[in-house]
Amino acid sequence: MTGPRLTSLAQTLPASVPFVGPEAQERTRGAAFAARLGANESVFGPSPKAIEAMQSAASEAWMYADPEAHDLKQALALRHKIAPQNIMVGEGIDGLLGTLVRLIVGRSDTVVTSDGAYPTFNYHVAGFGGALHKVPYQGDFEDPSALFAKAAEINAKLVYIANPDNPMGTQIDGAVLTKALDDLPAGCLLILDEAYIDTAPAGSAPEIAINDPRVIRMRTFSKAYGLAGARVGYALGAPDLIEAFHKVRNHFGMSRISLAGAVAALADQDHLTETLAKIETSRDRIAAIAVAHGLVPIPSATNFVAVDCGQDGAFAARILDGLIAEGIFVRMPFVAPQNRCIRVSCGTDDLMDLFETALPKALNVARG
């Protein structure tokens, strides 16, 4: 009996996971984490109104969700002062990135990103056979000018920028991005991943006309809105490109419960404001803990802080392992020189206390 014949591309791809989940780590270590601070989730939780809406929708789960996500798109259109035709809702930014890459990247098509930026984007590019080119960060920042110059050099179809950046947490002023756009080569689409835009200072989001065909923006309910487990992201862009998603997307991929939660979360801007204050407090706390132990926090525009451990990736990995041994789930960048850092998500005072207690122990082990 012979098995299935995978495509030549699929045969070459590794079976991989960009991020091992904390649950898998818990199963391996045989104990739950005391503090879940590694996936940039919002431990502050979603709006209680979103929880209520999801609990109410649970009893309607026998019905498929509206494949057009009409209600959420209407709410988003009002909030962003754009048309529903500028919006595509999907299973998190990860899902939307996959669909977008599929629409644009064929075998050997060229794509540009920063070396050390979002692995899941790279995974999608590889998954459609694209040729990924990387430019270095400029210090701890993504470098739009270098990215666009590389895109022009290699005739790239896509370029990816996350602003604020993950894993470094840094932010580029929107005006800088807008200006840099002048050098985006014709026929190259900029994916502006704004997963963390809600936690960034005013002015971080560039003023780009919603119908500008050069840019598509990605937003999510997973971070500041606290709904990572619900899987609701959305893309904002020109109607032609948004419409193209309907060519290939899984129309019935969204959970009805999740959509109800997202609508309610969006309506509760007071909760978002409260969450942002908690995130700011926690960022300061993480920074203070880092400084107290001789480490250097990198100023963050996100719901996490990258902490520069001052040596190489192996040293940071030892600290990471030490924290995990203490029951503190954190992650670290994959690529040098960013991998001199560990990445700590914001959390409640209790969780920050646990981190504060664990860090010196981890440092002691790491420093031998």
Place this chain on the structure above:
Amino acid sequence: MTGPRLTSLAQTLPASVPFVGPEAQERTRGAAFAARLGANESVFGPSPKAIEAMQSAASEAWMYADPEAHDLKQALALRHKIAPQNIMVGEGIDGLLGTLVRLIVGRSDTVVTSDGAYPTFNYHVAGFGGALHKVPYQGDFEDPSALFAKAAEINAKLVYIANPDNPMGTQIDGAVLTKALDDLPAGCLLILDEAYIDTAPAGSAPEIAINDPRVIRMRTFSKAYGLAGARVGYALGAPDLIEAFHKVRNHFGMSRISLAGAVAALADQDHLTETLAKIETSRDRIAAIAVAHGLVPIPSATNFVAVDCGQDGAFAARILDGLIAEGIFVRMPFVAPQNRCIRVSCGTDDLMDLFETALPKALNVARG
């Protein structure tokens, strides 16, 4: 300013939706449906324990789901007496079909299905540039021998069979399928879509070794388990093929709430048994209503009944429109000769009463 450069394949694809949602129809007609009997959802609902589990999980929605869906896979492995390595969980069968087609079907690769079978499968094949070949139903049944003969003739990489079938509701004995498998050509994978297997008579599921590399089976919580809106399906197959999903899938595509609901639904087999009894009662009721009005119900192994309206597709469409005008959401097959039927999902007595009242009115209009 120029827009993005879509792949040559994406440029040729239409922006489409295999199924327009009832919500869109409600928005168009300006009124809600009185009876939602068109999408083969289970109006009998999921287990109350599944609803409770989802309501409880709603407050944990700030956490991403376990990308390995470990707990659900363990429960499914126990239930099916197989290994977790034989199971892939995904965003409904639709999502799993998309990923599977992506792994196997490249440009111009050949695929076989029945003419009039599941449009979403056809959509995925087109979406990856495959060449879809269709064989006719044999009466109201899919025809494995003809499908496999066509597969051999054109060197197909994939062949699709739904058993029980949608849209006709008919079922092929598992033993017939097992025997037909002898003629499945080498290197051709059979996708056996068993979305409706829970409502089928004993013996409908063929006895195929779980590690047989020739077959992958698709199951879902959307039908008998009543969780369509949660979007949880799973594939059963040989470990190599299951492992291949990890090459391209959206690892974080599942809702945490949905996974919790599926685990609880699976554990409540009493509820499933009760639901199956209700479905059987409703199938009989739909059949009786059809007969009372001179129509011919096709014996069903599913949670819906295809009702043969005795004339052509235009006539059935007029009946469908008449039902929709009366507030009864139903659908009908897309292709002749199946489109002489309307397809009515099972429902509660109240909903059956509404259907019974509306049908003669729709027939009067249709018969002019």
